[in-house]
Amino acid sequence: MAEKNQQANGFTRRDEESASLQSDELKRKKRIKLAIYIAIFAVFQVIVITVFGLVVMRAKSPKLRLSDIEFNSLNIVQGSSPSFDMNFRxxxxxxxxxxxxxxxxxxxxxxxxxGATVGQLIIPKGKAGLKSTKKINVIVSLSSSQLPNTANLGSELTTGTLTLSSTAKMTGNVELMLIMKKKKSADLNCFITIDVAAKNVRTLQCK
Incomplete structure (x- = not known):
């Protein structure tokens, strides 16, 4: 009887040791899984922060363009005293x-x-929303009366075209996350070719 009790106690201890080993193994696996999850989350956070910094928090220079020219009046004189006078939207x-x-x-x-100024346009201050385009309707008046020499103008008008350029430098601030402001400028650099006979814009190119 004593021998049977001793054997039973031996089996019980082995069962307890086996159960303890299994429990320790489960805990170890859980710790490994937890460490893996933490590592994955940390990598994900680094990726999110990097993308946020490179895309969202990076300020780009806006683009400034001139478009949709429609003449209200266009008066062109050729001959010995060439000139032009125009008004357009x-x-x-x-x-x-x-x-x-x-x-x-x-x-x-x-x-x-x-190379000589023939007119100017004041673009009023304003705001272009995030990921959007601000459209401003303007009226422009240009005249050749300020040209120091009209010889080149007369030569070009005989070809049936009139070529103008427009330049501007816009300054302002980009607001990021309502807490950060970054100064950015936008340049206007456009070339306008007018068809003298048809009295309309043949080409308008902005860089």
Missing amino acids: AQVRVKNSNFGPYKFDNTTATFIYG
């Missing part, structure tokens, strides 16, 4: 590709022929 577009609004200051756009 147009649209100025401020394209903001940032994840925050772009607030810009008053901007002066200058129209040039042959």
